[in-house]
Amino acid sequence: MGFKGKICVAFLLLVATFLASTSSGSTDPNQEMVICKKTCEQIIGTDQDDKPRCTKSCEKYHKEKGKWERDQPETGTTSQPEQGRSNDNNPYVFDHFAAQLETERGNAQFLQKFTEIFKGIEEYRAGVLQVEPQTFIQPNHWDAYALNYVSNGYGRVTMIEGNSRKSFNVKRGDLFLVPVGITVYLVNTDDNERLVLAKILRSVSVPGELEFFSAGRGFFNAFSPEVLEAAFEVERQSIRRMFGQQKVEQWAFRKATPEQISSLTGEDEGWLWPFGDRKDKDRHINIYKKEPSVANENGILHEVNSKDFPALGDINVAFSYYNITQGSMAGPFYNTKATLVLMVSNGVAQFEMACPHLSEQASSSGEIHPRYKKVSSKLRRGMVVVIPPGHPVVIEAFGEEGLEMVGFGLNSDENEWFPLAGRDNVMSQWEDVALELTFGFPAKEVQKVIQNQHKKLFFKAPVRRDRAFA
Template sequence: MAMDTKLLLILLLSSLIALFSACLAQSAQGTEIDPELKTCKHQCRQQQQYSESDERKCLERCDRYHRMKEEREREIEEEVRRRKEHEMEETGSDDHHRSRTESKEEEECEEEEEEGNPFVFGDEQFERRVETEDGTVRVLQKFTEKSKLLRGIENFRFAVLEAQQHSFVSPCHFDSELVIFTVKGRATIGLVGEDKTERFNLEQGDIMRIPSGTPFYIVNRDENEKLLLAQLHITISIPGHFEAFYGPGGRDPESVLRAFSWDVLEAALKGQKENLERLFGRQKKGSIFRISRDQVRSLSKRWEGPRIWPFGGQGRGPFNIFHNKPSVSNDYGRLYEVGPEDQSDLDNLNLMISFANITNGSMSAPLYYTKAIKIGMVTEGIGEVEVVTPHMSEEQQKRKKSSPRYRRVSGRLRPGVVFVVPAGHPFVTMASRESNLQILCFEVNARGNKRLAFAGKRNIVKAMDGKAKELAFMWAEEKLNAAFSREEDTFFPGPQNHEEEEEEEEARRAEA
């Protein structure tokens, strides 16, 4: 009996030990360090040439990359969760229920309910593709992820590159057509061809097209000012997706060549594996890093004075939008434009680029584009945009059979905010009383596009024949002409300034 009791106690104790060990193993598994992070930190500590400061910076870069990776994974999980919830809500709603077997074409014709503002994008909609101590590349989310109303620009992506003074942006190529606009700073860009590299200087207002697959590097040649480039990618391989491919490189940025087998690299480069490992193991500074004044000087192209040709005209290279006369200019704003008819590269891409500088307290006319889809980024100042759309289903449910219902979508504008205006949608941009509002715009599908206004010197109501106007408004032609008689073109005083104008006019009439 005593032996049975002892045996029972031994078995019980063994079970408890096994259970405790399993719990410890499960706990350790839950807190296990990410293997990628572990490998990154191990490589930092193994670099014999690293000083203590270099090793610390390397470890910090590993932690920063790991945090960014976790954030991206959480964002993906959250997006999947939201989509599932949205699908469940649609499936459970009798009013919006439809068969899963409906064709895609019929599905796209359905009006969809949009939450929030489908046309304005803030900082939270940007993903940091590159982040080093000396620069960043931020890429805006796919337009169609914000709203299916933006399917017309599904193949386009918007990005912003920022580089510190005297920094170098490593050579790479994209699987997309790229158009860049120099928002701020001075740079040199090198385009690598089959047998030589062409270098061009960039300054504020310069536009340049970089064909798909063309390797290029950038140098911020200014030692006092950051470089800021706006980038429009026209995707090719996968609609709405693009990637950078670093040829010359090492571990960070990683060279695409490292992905090949060593047998292939040894044969292609006529080298031994040990030598090739050293060749591809030296670069660990990231894709944007600071360089010396002498290195900047050796990479920068000698200044040749202002360029007068459009790119694609007399010479390949950048073209400055501010070297053209403004298409509209008055006390309330200026508009600079370069379109398909001005040079061949933009014609090939069916693209127009414009830059508006709206005077503080002023506004643009209520207008719309007949064909082009407007992608705007605020470069300076604060203000507001209003877009009128019939595509919000909340309003469409109330529509009359003879007329759609419209919704005004408003958004605050500040530097870095991106907004989209679909073709045919009337919109207004207004500058605050405190500062001018400067807006860079890429206008997609620009060939044959017209800008039609509802107010100002050239407006479609004034151009309409008298009887049609009277029937449309059920109002006398003389009164209509008076209501649409403002003589300024495109830009005029905003709401607050207009109130002051009316008060001054009333004061003058009272004195008289």
């Protein structure tokens, strides 16, 4: 390379160094551009062709940086949160689940414990269980109630309670509850599809702490050999062979042969025990057997509560499933008592929520005036957003396809949700005088606005230039 080429490269490296240093600060983008071009004027002096090349580098950097900043989630979510954790600046959004148990045949992942801002739901944890085809999960129990929604695949679930056993097949749309302390095992019966369960667990010992007890070659290893010899009344050699030291991960998920799967599957069984049918509430239901709560061309809402599925009363959770058409949205609406945990199972979402922030200083009359901040973020598949009671929210199908979200309403006893726009919105029930005093306009003028939309809950979303979201 000639002297002139070396000088050119050196100048461009200086510009690159400048760009790197300014990108880490909080300099105004337009100011960065001006400084960068001035730098070009100062360091370039050997060849007139180098000057436009340097300026072009500034413009390219400015363009690419602007694009990168526009692609970041809103409301302070530019940094990548730890797995399983919410973002410090947006505690309502959880970016990833953290793996608690992970093998080649399957994994169990959970969110962090809900923080102090979510009062009243400290006992709950959200999670996902993924099981590869033809895989068996060995018998286990938890110190928590576990509500499971089958978002994909097929399987067979067996629960053991005392001297009784109940088995049933599950598929997409099924909801089933495993009571606290009950031994359960399941198998993915499909040859090709992964079995995926969205879960909400409610702990019964330490709030938010989950303890997994795996039988077989699991917790028995904690006992001394002589104790197991006495308990099972067998020789130590048999104890070592049967309960030999193995990592739980190696045995939690096991490959099953077609013959073994065939033996485990069949028709649904009621509670089988020596004294006839067990009198107990049913533990599973399919959400599609009930008519949708709301349905139009913009979306469908399926809901299941303790009246439809009495077992939900044990965990105080209601279930909802949102299927929002591409280019549509749900809301604004709010829940009266339940904290809504929404998991994105398919598609891309944009959520906006009104969050109250009380002013620190009271007025001269001693009153405190609430202020409301927009909390928003883009949500990908696998992300979770938590909506506290009373907070108005909008969920928008933001990508190139429809949006599917699984919702768990925590502390759902006597909860109701109210639409704030469209048919049956709460303002349509207000008296004329209340409308006039609230908005400062004649009631008929207000009604033209709040009663113009005739659909319920699901509407056509606004047109956005940046709708694509990778």
